[in-house]
Amino acid sequence: KQEVTQIPAALSVPEGENLVLNCSFTDSAIYNLQWFRQDPGKGLTSLLLIQSSQREQTSGRLNASLDKSSGRSTLYIAASQPGDSATYLCAAEMEYGNKLVFGAGTILRVKS
Amino acid sequence: EPEVTQTPSHQVTQMGQEVILRCVPISNHLYFYWYRQILGQKVEFLVSFYNNEISEKSEIFDDQFSVERPDGSNFTLKIRSTKLEDSAMYFCASAQGLAGGNEQYFGPGTRLTVT
Secondary structure (H helix, E strand, C coil), rough: CCCCCECCCCEEEEEECCCCEEEEECCCEHHHHHHHEEEECCCEEEEEEEEECCCEEEECCCEEEEEEECCEEEECCCCCCHHHHHCEEEEEEEEECCCCCECCEEEEECCC | CCEEEECEEEEEECCCEEEEEEECCCCCCCEEEEEEEECCEEEEEEEECCCCCCEECCCCCCCCEEEEECCCCEEEECCCCCCHHHCCEEEEEEECCCCCCCCCEECEEEEEEEE
8 A cells, every 4th residue: 555755744944945855655656746735724736747757857946856666756945935835745646546645745834 | 727626615514414515627637536635634535537437436435425527517526424524625636638647636625514
């Protein structure tokens, strides 16, 4: 059974800092790894999707990497801003069926 | 930009009552999903739907739950007899095509409160 773990559970950084969020998964039989942002009481906004054949994906200040064989993905946020404060979730799309298995998230607070 | 919409945003119901949560997926998407998030817990998969039938369901999705695509635009989740533990945020999602490269886009959620 796929287990997705995110570290750290919470992170507080000053504005402008570069930061890394970590995601690990136990079953490497995945199609994709998707990163989401969730604001309090709101839905999930897709940030990046990395296909299993890819190593990296970039969107603006965000860069996500995937190492399928070691069961790890990282989300790198450059030059963090207070507006980046949210919960960041990673989710693995399984090869067998296309459901997403989510981690518990990293709560990010960027202080101005 | 196209988006997934859900109604209502908040539903309060009494234990034992039936509820229907509604979703309008993105119009050219073919795969539809329901997930739920109990307060303070992980987002959990409930069911996926393709070509007018369930393609996968979790152990949570028991006989009390059903899904339907009654017309070309709506996708619904019905809970026949709600329990206190059904209180959660329910998210609908849709994806354009086959697994292996297609992002799932989520709606804003329906907060279900069972009293």
